[in-house]
Amino acid sequence: MVTRSAGHRIRDAILAANGKVGGSSVLTHVPQPLTRPFGSAEQLEHECVEAVAVGEPKASPRGTGFLDGIQRYSVVGRFGLVPVVRGYVAAAVLGRRNENLCVRHQVSEEFVATSIGRLSGEQLRELENTRLPLYDSGGDDREHPILDMHLAARVVEDRRERAEQRVILSYLRDRPEGWLVVDGSIAPYLAEDGASRILGLIKSHETQFLEGEDLRTAMTLPVGHRSSVFARRTNGRDKAYTWYLRLWPWDDRGLLHGLVRLELAPVDEAVVQASEISAWMLSERSPLSAPDSRWDRLIYPMRQVESYLRAQVGEWL
Amino acid sequence: MRPDHNPTIGRVVATEAMPSGTHQFQFWTATDTDLGIGAIVRVNDDSGRIVYAVVTDGRSYSDLATPLHDVVAAEGDPAAKRGPTRRTEVRLWTGAVLRQEPEEPLQPVPLAAVSLATKEDVEFALRMDSYVRSETAGGIPIGIYTGGGMSAPVYLDADFLLGPESAHLNISGVSGLATKTSAVEFFLTSMFQTFPAHKGSIAAVCINVKGPDLCFLDQPGELTDVDREMYGQLGIDPRPFEHVCYHAPFKADGVNLNTLRSHHELAKSVQPLVWGLREVLDYHEVLLNRDDIDAKSDAFIDFLTDRVVEKDFTDEWGTTHRVCTFSDLERLFRSIFEGLEATGRSDMWRTHHIATIRKVRNRLLNISTRCKGLVTDDGSVSDLPFGSFEDRSVHVVDVAGMDQLAQDLVFTRVVSKLREHLERRDLGVECVIVFVDELNKYAPGDGPDTYVRKMLLDISERGRYLGLVLFGAQQFRSQVHRRVVGNAGTTLYGRMDMDELATPGYQVLSPATKIKLATLPKGELMIRHPHFTQPVFVRFPRPPILPGPVGVQKFPPAKEVDFEDAVVMQLSTLDRRILPGRVKELIVGHRDDAVRRALLATRRAQPDDALAFFEAALGTPVAREQVTGSVGKTTRLKQVEDPYAS
Ligand SMILES: Nc1ncnc2c1ncn2[C@@H]1O[C@H](COP(=O)(O)OP(=O)(O)OP(=O)(O)O)[C@@H](O)[C@H]1O
Ligand SMILES: [Mg+2]
Numbered sequence: 001m002v003t004r005s006a007g008h009r010i011r012d013a014i015l016a017a018n019g020k021v022g023g024s025s026v027l028t029h030v031p032q033p034l035t036r037p038f039g040s041a042e043q044l045e046h047e048c049v050e051a052v053a054v055g056e057p058k059a060s061p062r063g064t065g066f067l068d069g070i071q072r073y074s075v076v077g078r079f080g081l082v083p084v085v086r087g088y089v090a091a092a093v094l095g096r097r098n099e100n101l102c103v104r105h106q107v108s109e110e111f112v113a114t115s116i117g118r119l120s121g122e123q124l125r126e127l128e129n130t131r132l133p134l135y136d137s138g139g140d141d142r143e144h145p146i147l148d149m150h151l152a153a154r155v156v157e158d159r160r161e162r163a164e165q166r167v168i169l170s171y172l173r174d175r176p177e178g179w180l181v182v183d184g185s186i187a188p189y190l191a192e193d194g195a196s197r198i199l200g201l202i203k204s205h206e207t208q209f210l211e212g213e214d215l216r217t218a219m220t221l222p223v224g225h226r227s228s229v230f231a232r233r234t235n236g237r238d239k240a241y242t243w244y245l246r247l248w249p250w251d252d253r254g255l256l257h258g259l260v261r262l263e264l265a266p267v268d269e270a271v272v273q274a275s276e277i278s279a280w281m282l283s284e285r286s287p288l289s290a291p292d293s294r295w296d297r298l299i300y301p302m303r304q305v306e307s308y309l310r311a312q313v314g315e316w317l
Numbered sequence: 318m319r320p321d322h323n324p325t326i327g328r329v330v331a332t333e334a335m336p337s338g339t340h341q342f343q344f345w346t347a348t349d350t351d352l353g354i355g356a357i358v359r360v361n362d363d364s365g366r367i368v369y370a371v372v373t374d375g376r377s378y379s380d381l382a383t384p385l386h387d388v389v390a391a392e393g394d395p396a397a398k399r400g401p402t403r404r405t406e407v408r409l410w411t412g413a414v415l416r417q418e419p420e421e422p423l424q425p426v427p428l429a430a431v432s433l434a435t436k437e438d439v440e441f442a443l444r445m446d447s448y449v450r451s452e453t454a455g456g457i458p459i460g461i462y463t464g465g466g467m468s469a470p471v472y473l474d475a476d477f478l479l480g481p482e483s484a485h486l487n488i489s490g491v492s493g494l495a496t497k498t499s500a501v502e503f504f505l506t507s508m509f510q511t512f513p514a515h516k517g518s519i520a521a522v523c524i525n526v527k528g529p530d531l532c533f534l535d536q537p538g539e540l541t542d543v544d545r546e547m548y549g550q551l552g553i554d555p556r557p558f559e560h561v562c563y564h565a566p567f568k569a570d571g572v573n574l575n576t577l578r579s580h581h582e583l584a585k586s587v588q589p590l591v592w593g594l595r596e597v598l599d600y601h602e603v604l605l606n607r608d609d610i611d612a613k614s615d616a617f618i619d620f621l622t623d624r625v626v627e628k629d630f631t632d633e634w635g636t637t638h639r640v641c642t643f644s645d646l647e648r649l650f651r652s653i654f655e656g657l658e659a660t661g662r663s664d665m666w667r668t669h670h671i672a673t674i675r676k677v678r679n680r681l682l683n684i685s686t687r688c689k690g691l692v693t694d695d696g697s698v699s700d701l702p703f704g705s706f707e708d709r710s711v712h713v714v715d716v717a718g719m720d721q722l723a724q725d726l727v728f729t730r731v732v733s734k735l736r737e738h739l740e741r742r743d744l745g746v747e748c749v750i751v752f753v754d755e756l757n758k759y760a761p762g763d764g765p766d767t768y769v770r771k772m773l774l775d776i777s778e779r780g781r782y783l784g785l786v787l788f789g790a791q792q793f794r795s796q797v798h799r800r801v802v803g804n805a806g807t808t809l810y811g812r813m814d815m816d817e818l819a820t821p822g823y824q825v826l827s828p829a830t831k832i833k834l835a836t837l838p839k840g841e842l843m844i845r846h847p848h849f850t851q852p853v854f855v856r857f858p859r860p861p862i863l864p865g866p867v868g869v870q871k872f873p874p875a876k877e878v879d880f881e882d883a884v885v886m887q888l889s890t891l892d893r894r895i896l897p898g899r900v901k902e903l904i905v906g907h908r909d910d911a912v913r914r915a916l917l918a919t920r921r922a923q924p925d926d927a928l929a930f931f932e933a934a935l936g937t938p939v940a941r942e943q944v945t946g947s948v949g950k951t952t953r954l955k956q957v958e959d960p961y962a963s
Binding site: 057059060096098099100101283284285286287288290291295300301304307 | 381382387390
């Protein structure tokens with residue numbers, strides 16, 4: 001008798017006990033611990049999370065914009081151990097005109113980030129002479145080469161978020177109507193005027209708000225289905241309305257394949273609009289954003305914003 | 318520096334795998350652009366360097382990495398609704414450099430903005446500024462370049478067309494669609510109107526090899542408004558040629574002309590082409606080289622030409638011969654054969670073997686049969702007016718209806734005579750263009766090394782120093798001898814055959830250029846000219862000339878008539894008042910060839926009183942002497958001894 005390989009034996013076992021086979025490719029790297037694995041949810045649409053068929057894909061309304069931002073930074077040198085970081089951030093909104101994407105708004109910023117408190121007067125003056133914006137990355141009295149870099153990186157990220165915010169604001173202001181799809185959570189923009197026209201498209205699922213059967217339903221949505229809408233708490237006391245949507249069949253591909261989460265400002269219409277908005281996203285599956293490895297969750301216009309911004313920076317250094 | 322340029326439509330791009338070179342580069346444009354293959358563009362670098370180029374290739378692609386991704390997005394259904402966004406797409410073009418400014422140091426094309434060429438840019442890019450605007454300008458309009466909503470005339474440099482820098486023009490393309498004949502007709506029109514007087518006098522000799530092709534060069538054709546507009550833009554008056562003279566041999570009957578231009582309204586402008594023994598003997602190589610003519614035959618023919626023809630020659634048996642015609646020659650041969658037989662002497666006559674003599678006799682007398690109509694055996698001669706060619710005159714030699722051998726003879730002799738006269742500088746003009754259609758027939762790439770081909774090779778290689786310029790046309794360039802086409806300084810291409818384009822001669826052309834050539838509409842040409850670094854596409858108007866097929870409808874050829882009526886008709890083209898009855902009375906009792914000779918003399922002289930002249934010419938031998946005197950230019954008739962006259 002031929003001995004079956006370990007892989008086959010395990011698959012047989014899973015199938016024998018009503019499990020589903022299929023998952024990831026071979027991994028070697030153990031990921032960092034998750035910073036916020038759990039959040040909480042409050043059901044809005046149904047008592048328990050259900051899988052809702054979205055229906056036929058449907059083009060999003062004319063005038064919909066797509067936002068993304070990028071960042072680049074590098075250590076240019078050091079004063080003693082203090083890193084002097086050159087940073088670049090940019091953000092843009094692309095809109096569609098006759099099926100072609102074109103730039104509606106964009107901003108960019110180039111700056112220096114360093115631990116200002118640790119510099120001498122002369123060092124500071126010289127940096128100021130560059131006439132680039134200078135941002136403080138802070139830091140304790142005690143120096144730590146890695147931690148100081150992390151702090152500088154935080155500044156860069158913060159600048160990018162602000163750049164995105166600026167673009168969003170001018171976009172919402174200039175266009176009294178139409179949706180804006182942003183890459184990631186809408187939490188930072190909830191306070192803005194027009195926040196109800198922002199749709200967050202979240203591709204990573206580090207924080208889980210649901211649990212038990214609700215989570216199982218959400219994580220195993222069939223293609224073309226969404227979960228019930230629920231509310232999640234954002235950082236402060238604010239709420240965002242959110243739901244999961246499966247863009248591509250996931251059987252054999254792993255649990256999260258094609259799974260995105262959509263977020264809206266907490267307005268009553270959100271529940272009513274969830275299926276329609278989901279249908280828009282389904283229509284965005286074509287054209288495919290492959291060869292980007294995140295093609296199952298990254299919609300083509302978002303990838304184009306990113307490509308555009310990357311092309312703008314060029315080599316940067 | 319030429320600061321004025323059109324708006325930017327593209328940008329030069331280069332990658333390591335696809336770098337920008339000194340002669341070729343890539344640039345992209347928006348997807349909706351006026352640009353196309355053959356368009357002339359200009360690259361404007363901030364540093365001041367300007368590059369002019371012609372678009373030789375265009376490609377388009379999107380950011381789709383593999384066709385599979387499209388399948389996935391459509392979930393396997395080709396009819397699936399397309400997504401809301403169109404993929405990012407690029408229109409990538411290849412430009413081949415025409416000219417750089419500054420020219421030195423020669424550098425790769427800068428990564429800069431691209432705009433469509435302006436009229437001035439076109440002139441500069443094609444280096445036309447040097448010969449269109451200069452003091453000694455000699456720009457000859459060949460057509461109109463159009464690109465991006467702009468059009469500009471394109472000129473060829475006369476010095477590179479007619480010598481001495483380079484010379485000759487060759488045109489290729491498929492039958493009926495390439496507009497080869499039309500292009501040459503148009504270009505000759507253009508040249509005759511624009512060739513500057515200070516560069517000398519020119520004439521053209523066109524060999525009509527196909528039907529009525531070149532039979533109506535003096536008749537206006539129909540033009541469209543577009544054609545007229547092009548003429549306006551090129552500064553040419555769309556009128557047919559003014560000085561055209563036609564030369565055609567007779568048909569075998571010796572009175573009806575062997576041409577489709579025989580309508581009575583036009584017949585007056587057709588001169589018969591009639592040659593005698595001397596004209597043929599001088600070019601015997603053409604007629605004999607096909608067979609096994611050897612050194613012995615050659616020696617005998619030389620003997621005939623040097624010692625016998627047109628001289629008093631007394632044979633061993635006491636007869637004095639004066640051989641001026643084929644009949645005289647035949648009499649000499651007979652006398653030799655009979656003499657040898659009667660005396661029972663050896664097989665040799667004056668060091669020539671009797672077999673050689675028989676062979677030469679058969680060949681020569683055969684010629685007068687095969688080329689009947691061209692070659693007379695009665696000694697009368699009518700030829701092109703070598704020595705008195707007029708500036709901007711066209712001579713059409715119509716050989717279309719002739720036997721191939723006769724065509725070869727005509728062609729060789731006409732060209733050789735032109736050459737002789739040009740060498741002696743007494744042709745009447747300084748430069749003559751010989752237009753030969755179906756060049757592949759006369760100078761084929763393979764096949765026997767004929768005398769005709771040798772002569773064409775000689776013109777191709779040395780003609781430019783003499784002012785003897787060959788304009789050749791053929792369907793397939795690859796079928797013409799390489800040195801003949803290779804020596805053409807200017808080459809035109811009309812619509813081409815795909816198989817022809819696949820032959821090695823076209824490897825330098827980009828695939829897109831080849832496709833464009835294979836689908837070129839009527840009235841468009843691709844030009845290679847020494848000043849143009851790259852081939853350039855132009856449009857040209859219909860020639861202002863009645864096309865052959867339309868011409869024969871408008872001027873149907875005269876019906877072939879019997880001898881008497883033909884004589885009447887030909888005389889009445891000279892003078893409408895002539896009464897047919899009177900002519901018929903006059904010729905009664907005269908032998909046909911005597912009548913033919915008188916008719917020929919009358920046609921050539923074109924006297925005020927044609928009938929009187931004809932009558933005199935027909936009369937007595939004394940009267941014939943007088944006729945000769947009044948003809949003046951030719952001395953041939955003086956030597957004619959009509960064996961049947963007395
Ligand atoms: N400039 C022009 N624009 C449009 N049509 C033209 C133009 N010149 C000529 N033509 C048309 O093209 C046709 C073919 O022209 P032409 O006889 O010159 O071709 P060709 O190449 O010499 O053909 P072939 O090989 O049979 O001798 C004619 O019917 C003529 O009317
Ligand atoms: Mg032709």
